[in-house]
Amino acid sequence: MRTLAAFALLLASILSLCGCSSAPLKSDADSKNITWSGIVEVKESITFPRGTTLKINPGTTVKFATTDIDGDGLGDISLTLEEGTLQIDGTLASPVTFTTLDRAPSPGDWGELRLDFSRLAVKYLILEGATRGLHLHFTSGVVEDSLFRDNLDATRIGESKVNFARCLFSQNSGKGYNSRTSENTLKGSWFRNNRRGLFLFEGDKGSDLSGNLFSGNDVPLRLGDFYAGRVRTTGNQWEKDPIPTSTVSPEATLSIEPGVVFEAGPLGWPLLKEGWRVDTGGFVDALAGGELGLYFPSWDGTINRVGLFDGTKIAGTSIGDISDSAPALGKLEGRYYLALQGWDRSIRLLDAITLEELDSFTEAPSPADDHRQSSPLFIAGDLTVATWAGRVYSFKVLDDKLVENWKVEASAPVRADLTLIESADGKTILVPLESGTLLALNYVTGIERWRFNASAPLISGAAVDSSRVFIADKNGSLYSLSLEGKLLWSREIPGGAWYAPPLINEGTIYQGNDSGSYSAYDAVTGEERWQAILDGGIRGSGAAIKNTIAVATAGGSLYLIDAESGLVRDRMKLGDAVLSSPLIIGERLYVGTRPGAVHSFTVENVKSAY
Secondary structure (H helix, E strand, C coil): CEEEEEECCCCCCCEEEEECCCCCCEECCCCCEEEECCEEEECCCEECCCCCEEEECCCCEEEECCCCCCCCCCCCCCEEEECCEEEEECCCCCCEEEEECCCCCCCCCEEEEEEECCEEEEECEEEECEEEEEEEECCEEEEECCEEECCCECEEEECCEEEEECCEEECCCCEEEEEECCCCEEECCEEECCCEEEEECCCCCCCEEECCEEECCCEEEEECCCCCEEEEEEEEECCCCCCCHHHCCCCEEEEEEECCCCCCCCCCCEEEEEEEEEECCCCCCCCEEECCEEEEECCCCEEEEECCCCCCEEEEEECCCCCCCCCEEEEECCEEEEEEECCCCEEEEEECCCCCEEEEEECCCCCCCCCCCCCCEEECCEEEEECCCCEEEEEEEECCEEEEEEEEECCCCCCCCCEEEEECCEEEEEEECCCCEEEEEECCCCCEEEEEECCCCCCCCCEECCCEEEEECCCCEEEEEECCCCEEEEEECCCCCCCCCCEEECCEEEEECCCCEEEEEECCCCCEEEEEECCCCCCCCCEEECCEEEEECCCCEEEEEECCCCCEEEEEECCCCCCCCCEEECCEEEEEECCCEEEEEEEEECCCCC
């Protein structure tokens, strides 16, 4: 990676570079035609010579340092182009990204991309973490299929004429589209979860604002306090009254003609679209589901069953205490069962349809009685449960009762979920222990088949494919084992795995950690393929959906990460923390949050828009 350290305005050598290994930044002899590729780190603000053409190739990532020069709490590092041309040639597969250096982006990390008296042609740009975003004065051109997310203001546009088409403005804490006295076109774009969607400051010169979709914005359309003139919008779909009439000055004339917009946003781009939300009385850290619906225990001491498509409550009951692990669904002789653990050390067997309690077993107290519990595991008509007290139980469900098959003293607390191996040798249950041992037990007898000793506690479950076992420990090591427990390879990962099992998908291991990054590794060699920096630790597994990996964070966000490249395709802030693993059932994605809610989503690739 090469570091862009400074810009010398009058020198023939435009850029001062130092660093490691990345494509060079190219310029011709007159230093006014510059091409950027690879990774560019901007650690000081740059003002290009007047008349410069800056071309940015597909897949380029420009990272800005978070330097607050004036002490106002906002980043100031910026790029400025005067009487020049900006050409950004991103593609769907390889967009260009402007983002924050060395951490997940948040609004106000860096300054702006500013163009004065210039021209621009932008395709598939991701701009995130800025204070003033794309800042245009007396500029003309086109911005297509681009994403403006997690900025303070995504845009500031004055006296310009720019065509914005098929863009996403998402989670900007100030304004999405912010314009003054311009003649722009804004079509086919999605404004989602911004504080202000459209903000028209002092006036407008007849901009065409049509065919856009608005959802979740605090205020979809806002006029400046001194706005004068006419505002006309046509064919936009508003989620509520688009503008508070109390904010309209007497000098403004409004003409709002709503429409129906089926799709909006960058063409081909996978985006999260929220379906329904159910609020609960407590944190929701785990989910389970299937053909009967979605099940979720809550910290309010209840468990509920709701419909997959609309979230309508079907059944619910009190279980008397917190449950923070996923219930297990089983079916025996046409009867559906649900099993779960609670913080009162109970193991409950419920009717999966009515949630009536059929039987229960209470474990003895232990010094480890706190925090995450292991999820039960149904195998045919048998239920296996591992407890805080360090015991593994196998029960047969007989006449709606739990009848003990066997019990194993594992000698260390179990907080991780159990995993089943099915091979020619029969069924094996993997039990990760807080002591650092991975125990493999015969499913029928409970007899130990093998054990593997990791270098640190194991509080995350294992994942298996047809020939290997993968598991990560609490101190940041990822292990690959044979199905017989032989170590194949191990490697360090960026942080410890806390309740974060690996995900195996098409020859790749996806692993989160508590330091806030999510990585992909080759399943055969352990070689890292990519690493994405997220906004908080990962306390669950990822889930594969439509060529992306859905990942939730303790920072409160749900991410869609490109499975091949590690690019963050989409992000939605859902609350203070999301510790549940995303759950995929059919074409829908479900997640529980720490504010106390369950959300449903679909992942939709935009197929057509204006």
